[in-house]
Amino acid sequence: MARIYVGAIAAFLAISVGSWAVATTGEPDRSAKLAEFRRPDAIPFPEENPYQAAKAELGRALFFDPILSRDGERTCATCHIPGQSWTDANARAPRNDGGVMEFRTPTLLNAAWTEGTYGWDGKFRSLEVVARTPLTSPSNMNLTPEEMVRRVSADSAYVAAFEKAFPGGGSPVTQEHIEQALATFQRLIVSGPAPFDRWVEGDARAVDAAAKRGFDLFVGKAHCSACHSGWTFSDGSFHDIGVAQGNDIGRARFFPTSTALRYAFKTPTLRNVAGRAPYMHDGSRKTLDEVIDLYDRGGIDRPSRSRDIRPLALSAEEKADLIAFLKTLDDDRSADAASRPFGPEPPEP
Ligand code: HEC
Ligand code: HEC
Structure with a gap:
């Protein structure tokens, strides 16, 4: 689909970023990975x-x-x-x-x-x-x-x-x-700019050490970014993560012969996710802890389950780090949302 981009959220990005400082903190250089999640400057x-x-x-x-x-x-x-x-x-x-x-x-x-x-x-x-x-x-x-x-x-x-x-x-x-x-x-x-976005733009102090470890897990050992990709943290695609059962077959309703689409649901955005319980298409997980436990166990093992879902053997600290990371996706304007759901009036294209 051809899309016209309107420079509506450019104002949010007017934070001065400076160039990537040479890592002096002894931290790994994550700039390339972080850039995959950079906010766009216009709405399509x-x-x-x-x-x-x-x-x-x-x-x-x-x-x-x-x-x-x-x-x-x-x-x-x-x-x-x-x-x-x-x-x-x-x-x-x-x-x-x-x-x-x-x-x-x-x-x-x-x-x-x-x-x-x-x-x-x-x-x-x-x-x-x-x-x-x-x-x-x-x-x-x-x-x-x-x-x-x-x-x-x-x-x-x-x-x-x-x-x-x-x-x-x-x-x-x-x-x-x-x-x-x-x-x-x-x-x-x-969703408005979040601490995570400030980190992406070069402010190393925008998120704490636990959240940084959580990000490393998210894009590494825990495979989360296989599906939760791009700035919205969704690939817009359908996967069986091992949650649904019975007649709740998801996308396979329209593709009855597909194994991969059985129990497959659309990957949701993770922006502002901490304030959005309960989780999943059926609201079956009440907290983020329950969501992480599900991924840690690897959901229901069956032919339709995505190959990116498998038992993770996360430690208690790793689980906490993943949640610390997810919380950095909360924007700073949630309180305004009811009265002013979006930022400055977008200009005409
Ligand atoms: C009774 C609660 C309810 C009301 C009222 C409601 N929705 Fe929804 N909305 C839902 C549910 C539940 C779904 C998921 C439906 C599905 O996936 O089949 C949904 C899905 C959507 C989606 C798809 C989002 C996505 O990312 O896939 C959009 C867009 C949407 N609604 C817009 C609207 C609009 C516009 C109205 C008013 C005309 C509206 N909704 C009224 C409950 C509601
Ligand atoms: C194979 C693709 C895939 C992988 C890998 C994956 N997810 Fe998901 N995620 C999904 C899908 C699809 C859903 C919705 C499933 C449903 O509703 O049944 C989801 C739902 C969620 C939700 C609930 C969001 C909401 O609004 O309900 C959270 C939180 C989440 N995932 C975080 C993670 C984390 C953290 C990881 C890594 C440990 C991860 N995901 C790995 C595809 C994936």
Whole structure:
């Protein structure tokens, strides 16, 4: 997919970095490894739905508006809660009838960088098409597309906002435009700079010795970066890490004959992960300690399990170091997130 990059997060990177100092501390030179995780300076937008400020603002309004649920009680933020790292604290997302859904609510952080498919099992082919499922699902927001368009069209402020965001005549309020506006807003949901980023940029004191040892394990002995790669710490791909069981077959639902995709789920971003318990597609791990214990044991051994998952024989100190490292991925702006989910207004491309 061709992508247009908008220089939205450049301001975050204006920290002066200086050049790589010659290691005087006797530490190993990790600069090449660290550079693999360097923050980009712009958000990618697809050519089919380019960035526009008016569209993003409209998307933000729709995201938080209960007009888009039949009973007027739900918004996208009912589950993707800004102050909770754009997820909720539930093991599985709440249905509107008191039951629970199949999966835990994933974070929306850094969704712009997902290449290809969305959803734990990859059921959504683009960020644009995701919204129609929660909007129309009877157990969730429960609106037909016609009712959605009728409700929004009855609000003159919305009609004006759609005309501004989608100029060029025709009927401005359509299901497709609602989806495009929501997707544009969601691409602006980006995790802010974290202590880890300052380390990447050359500040050796930004993270402590335990976190540095944890990073070495993460990219070394523990193989974590085989899947948690790049600045978001996700390869956007699907793997069986030995968690799911029974009918919970993940990506294999769409590729029933594939062994590798059986029980395979999408690698989640690890940015801000410490504040996002419980973990995994089914919320089955309550703490990061439980996650590390799972990787240490190597999950369920079976033909579909990734070759990068195997018992690790980590010591208690190594486990603590990995967690110390993961905590350096927490950004410094979590408290602002609810009121201001992204940084300075991105310029028009
Ligand atoms: C009841 C809770 C709930 C509500 C309300 C909700 N979502 Fe979600 N969202 C989920 C769950 C659960 C998933 C995972 C679905 C799956 O993987 O099949 C999800 C997945 C997503 C994803 C895919 C993320 C990724 O990285 O793969 C996006 C994007 C998203 N939702 C956006 C929205 C938008 C936009 C709205 C409002 C129109 C919304 N959601 C409303 C619970 C919710
Ligand atoms: C083979 C690829 C792979 C490797 C190697 C791997 N992970 Fe994962 N990781 C995943 C996938 C896929 C998931 C989601 C699995 C699920 O939901 O069932 C995940 C989930 C997680 C989660 C939970 C995140 C959330 O939001 O639910 C954490 C934390 C995590 N991994 C950390 C690690 C650490 C630390 C290591 C190294 C010890 C590691 N991973 C190694 C693919 C991998």
